């Protein structure tokens with residue numbers, strides 16, 4: 001199952017734009033479909049992506065550059081013989097390396113977290129507060145960032161510290177969006 005199949009695309013819309021609103025709706029649909037409470041309803045033998053995988057897929061597909069890299073890999077895989085076909089989400093190599101936001105260097109006053117890349121770019125990976133905010137709004141605790149100097153990608157996990165009031169508002173929002 002690739003990320004597009006995860007979001008119920010029969011055919012990957014490779015090279016075609018996906019309107020953000022539509023992607024978001026499909027993301028929410030996938031979250032519902034593969035919610036742990038609903039897994040019993042799935043036919044046996046069906047792939048069961050985890051919620052984390054769905055969130056990661058969304059982070060990749062909504063990011064133009066990450067999606068480009070993903071599409072490239074998807075095409076490579078589809079050109080392989082049948083025995084080399086994609087069998088799971090784990091065949092995707094974007095962001096294989098997961099690091100913690102705490103392991104990045106926080107730069108003031110630009111409020112950007114950076115990390116050196118093995119290509120030699122000292123601030124190759126950059127995570128902005130805005131990126132974190134957007135991911136948080138989508139209920140994600142991970143972002144995907146590409147190096148500015150090469151084609152490497154990493155996944156950055158972060159912990160969101162929110163007060164009770166915000167948490168309540170957030171859960172209301174989620175309930176609204178899934179109903």
Ligand SMILES: [Zn+2]
Pocket residue numbers: 117118119120121124147148149150151152
């Ligand atoms: Zn690099």
